[in-house]
Amino acid sequence: MKKLRDRAVALLDEGTVSLVIGYEEGTKRPRPLFCRNSETARKLIFDSRCFHNLAVYVTKKELVGKERFAVTAPISTLRSILQLYVENQLSEDKLLVLTVDTSGELREFVTFDEISAYVAQFEMKRGEREQEILAKIEGMTREERWKFWMAEMSHCFKCYACRSACPLCYCTKCVVEINRPQWINPWPSPLSNMEWHVNRAMHMVGRCTACGACGDACPVGIPIDLITRKMMEDLAPEFGYIPGQPAKQGNALSSWKLDDREQFIR
Amino acid sequence: MSSSTDFEPKIIAFVCNWCTYAGADLTGTSRLKYATNVKIVRFPCTGRIDFLLLLKSFAQGADGVIVSGCHPNDCHYTSGNFHARRRWIAFRTVLDLMGVDIRRIQYSWVSAAEGSKWADLVNNTVADIRALGPYTEYQKVADYLEKEGFDEEA
Amino acid sequence: METKYISQGGLAQWFESIVASGKRVYAPVNSRGQVDFKLVKKLSEVADDYIQTTQSIKASVYPKAEVLFTYEKEHGKVNLTDFDPDTIPETVLWKVHPCDAAGFKPLSAIFNWDSADKLHNAHLVKTSVISFSCAKADESCFCTSVNGSPGNTAGSDVQLTVLPDGGAIAEILTPKGEALVALLPSVFEADRGDKKEQCLVDLPARFSLEEVNAKLNKAFNSTVWKEQSERCIGCGACAFVCPTCACFDIQEDVHGSKGRRIRCWDACGFALFTLHTSGHNPREHQSQRWRQRILHKFSYMPDRLSVVGCTGCGRCSRACPVDMNILEHITSIAKQ
Numbered sequence: 001m002k003k004l005r006d007r008a009v010a011l012l013d014e015g016t017v018s019l020v021i022g023y024e025e026g027t028k029r030p031r032p033l034f035c036r037n038s039e040t041a042r043k044l045i046f047d048s049r050c051f052h053n054l055a056v057y058v059t060k061k062e063l064v065g066k067e068r069f070a071v072t073a074p075i076s077t078l079r080s081i082l083q084l085y086v087e088n089q090l091s092e093d094k095l096l097v098l099t100v101d102t103s104g105e106l107r108e109f110v111t112f113d114e115i116s117a118y119v120a121q122f123e124m125k126r127g128e129r130e131q132e133i134l135a136k137i138e139g140m141t142r143e144e145r146w147k148f149w150m151a152e153m154s155h156c157f158k159c160y161a162c163r164s165a166c167p168l169c170y171c172t173k174c175v176v177e178i179n180r181p182q183w184i185n186p187w188p189s190p191l192s193n194m195e196w197h198v199n200r201a202m203h204m205v206g207r208c209t210a211c212g213a214c215g216d217a218c219p220v221g222i223p224i225d226l227i228t229r230k231m232m233e234d235l236a237p238e239f240g241y242i243p244g245q246p247a248k249q250g251n252a253l254s255s256w257k258l259d260d261r262e263q264f265i266r
Numbered sequence: 267m268s269s270s271t272d273f274e275p276k277i278i279a280f281v282c283n284w285c286t287y288a289g290a291d292l293t294g295t296s297r298l299k300y301a302t303n304v305k306i307v308r309f310p311c312t313g314r315i316d317f318l319l320l321l322k323s324f325a326q327g328a329d330g331v332i333v334s335g336c337h338p339n340d341c342h343y344t345s346g347n348f349h350a351r352r353r354w355i356a357f358r359t360v361l362d363l364m365g366v367d368i369r370r371i372q373y374s375w376v377s378a379a380e381g382s383k384w385a386d387l388v389n390n391t392v393a394d395i396r397a398l399g400p401y402t403e404y405q406k407v408a409d410y411l412e413k414e415g416f417d418e419e420a
Numbered sequence: 421m422e423t424k425y426i427s428q429g430g431l432a433q434w435f436e437s438i439v440a441s442g443k444r445v446y447a448p449v450n451s452r453g454q455v456d457f458k459l460v461k462k463l464s465e466v467a468d469d470y471i472q473t474t475q476s477i478k479a480s481v482y483p484k485a486e487v488l489f490t491y492e493k494e495h496g497k498v499n500l501t502d503f504d505p506d507t508i509p510e511t512v513l514w515k516v517h518p519c520d521a522a523g524f525k526p527l528s529a530i531f532n533w534d535s536a537d538k539l540h541n542a543h544l545v546k547t548s549v550i551s552f553s554c555a556k557a558d559e560s561c562f563c564t565s566v567n568g569s570p571g572n573t574a575g576s577d578v579q580l581t582v583l584p585d586g587g588a589i590a591e592i593l594t595p596k597g598e599a600l601v602a603l604l605p606s607v608f609e610a611d612r613g614d615k616k617e618q619c620l621v622d623l624p625a626r627f628s629l630e631e632v633n634a635k636l637n638k639a640f641n642s643t644v645w646k647e648q649s650e651r652c653i654g655c656g657a658c659a660f661v662c663p664t665c666a667c668f669d670i671q672e673d674v675h676g677s678k679g680r681r682i683r684c685w686d687a688c689g690f691a692l693f694t695l696h697t698s699g700h701n702p703r704e705h706q707s708q709r710w711r712q713r714i715l716h717k718f719s720y721m722p723d724r725l726s727v728v729g730c731t732g733c734g735r736c737s738r739a740c741p742v743d744m745n746i747l748e749h750i751t752s753i754a755k756q
């Protein structure tokens with residue numbers, strides 16, 4: 001952690017980057033920090049508590065400016081950065097990535113291939129919480145699943161914290177902001193909330209890397225990250241992508257294969 | 267006496283203009299009789315069918331939905347149905363996860379020459395939906411309003 | 421204003437009598453790992469060991485989505501059905517904290533500012549508030565910095581202060597409170613002289629409102645807004661859990677010749693909140709939206725409506741996905 005902090009301070013002092021996005025101590029847990037000078041960078045921390053997906057900031061042009069910048073990235077942020085590269089949202093000459101590997105060594109990446117090779121060693125696994133809730137859902141009948149999700153959806157109040165926290169929701173005009181036609185009702189109700197989450201899950205097909213930022217951001221505790229995670233798991237064999245690895249063959253829903261197989265079309 | 271004999275399912279069909287719509291036309295000109303429960307919505311291509319439309323159909327009172335287009339490799343726009351096929355695979359997965367009754371959405375490839383297939387498809391779908399009953403579970407929340415502004419279930 | 425004593429058993433009996441009277445009782449309930457207000461029938465459902473509910477109770481007088489009126493076109497005529505205040509049931513809010521009860525004042529100030537909002541006022545009339553003073557607080561609470569306190573009775577009809585024996589000091593504050601007490605007057609005994617202040621948590625003020633107001637009046641062009649708002653992701657979580665945030669959107673829900681007009685919650689933090697049809701957005705940067713949030717609550721509302729737009733409940737800080745700690749931000753402005 002100290003090596004990462006020192007490196008960030010050096011990068012800013014040398015003028016190699018104009019901004020380092022990282023983490024600092026927050027009220028109850030680490031929170032994002034924007035260091036535009038080395039003094040601020042001395043507050044940087046980096047440990048297993050650092051949860052937020054900082055990739056959500058790298059596409060915000062007014063925040064990162066036009067010059068080169070760096071991001072301290074835990075594995076979830078790295079995966080999102082890879083997906084953003086695949087979607088042409090980042091360029092290698094603008095972004096520097098810093099991380100700390102499992103043996104505590106500082107790693108610095110410039111190219112997509114470097115990040116990709118590093119990330120490939122990490123297996124995408126369900127954590128304890130995900131496994132507990134998903135196992136419960138997988139054991140339910142269809143009617144029970146409907147009741148479960150309708151009950152959860154009755155709590156959603158369409159604050160869009162899920163969308164705001166997701167690094168892959170970078171559309172400048174989101175589907176909820178279209179009113180001709182109005183696909184998603186702006187007001188909360190169990191059904192329109194479900195339609196919103198179904199819509200977001202569909203827009204995330206093949207792109208979501210199950211970082212959990214959406215579920216963590218939800219102020220009313222709905223486990224929405226499990227929807228996109230389960231989609232990621234179930235559709236990987238169908239569409240031929242590896243969960244957690246960037247989809248180099250094109251986004252799942254904007255491409256197709258002649259031998260896509262299904263059993264349900266008559 | 268079961269209520270299913272009184273229940274006439276409302277089915278909406280989203281079809282592509284070049285194959286299935288023409289096929290349905292052929293059913294008519296061939297004087298084949300089939301169930302009248304279906305309202306057809308014509309699209310240029312299945313690739314144009316937005317997945318939310320299927321959910322909105324249920325919210326507007328449909329008990330079942332048919333989605334049909336050209337066979338793979340026969341799409342008038344070359345690849346629209348390939349995109350649609352991928353979309354349906356994904357959509358079916360998320361709907362099943364959320365507990366929506368995916369038996370109520372029937373996907374099919376019906377070409378312009380398959381007049382009798384269209385008739386069979388509609389008849390079978392109507393029979394299936396009739397057996398499933400009206401989709402009251404969905405329609406109960408389709409007023410798009412919460413109850414009294416508070417979450418009532420504890 | 422009368423002060424009485426009520427025993428633990430008496431509390432339970434009074435609660436039952438309120439439920440039995442047919443009024444809808446909402447109280448904090450433990451569910452899904454959070455504590456939130458829900459419809460309850462038994463005192464045993466009410467949550468115990470928590471600091472604050474996730475959401476406020478503003479939905480009781482300002483629903484998340486509310487039908488303003490419905491209309492139907494028939495042969496060229498339009499039949500309009502207005503909102504019917506008689507459809508609102510009598511509602512009792514149980515175990516509200518003083519910061520939430522105090523939130524009704526700024527909320528109603530906005531809804532009665534230049535015209536009296538008929539729906540909001542209809543809800544208010546039918547709503548009674550039974551608050552419990554606070555024996556605990558956490559690092560996000562700051563009611564004492566914004567003219568509040570753990571024992572503040574503003575906005576409450578009855579305030580209960582729980583005593584070590586499980587009973588409570590009952591302050592009966594308004595005619596609505598008296599009506600509730602009248603449901604079971606026998607359980608309200610004479611005041612024993614218990615000292616309320618000894619049961620309240622000690623929460624020192626963290627900043628002075630006057631100082632903050634004075635600094636804010638000069639801070640419009642300060643760089644502090646950009647610095648503080650960098651990590652804000654522009655969701656509506658803070659606005660939606662806030663007891664005083666009242667920004668709304670009006671939507672049409674039309675199906676064929678029938679429709680309804682709906683008012684629903686909105687948030688000034690959303691990027692499109694101030695987008696004009698011309699395409700111009702006077703608050704196109706998150707820093708401008710963050711500035712608006714702070715100035716609205718701590719400068720514009722005190723200046724125009726004579727009430728501060730924040731009760732120090734701390735929900736925004738707890739709900740914020742990226743820890744935009746409002747107490748921290750205001751304190752830093754006060755120190756500038």
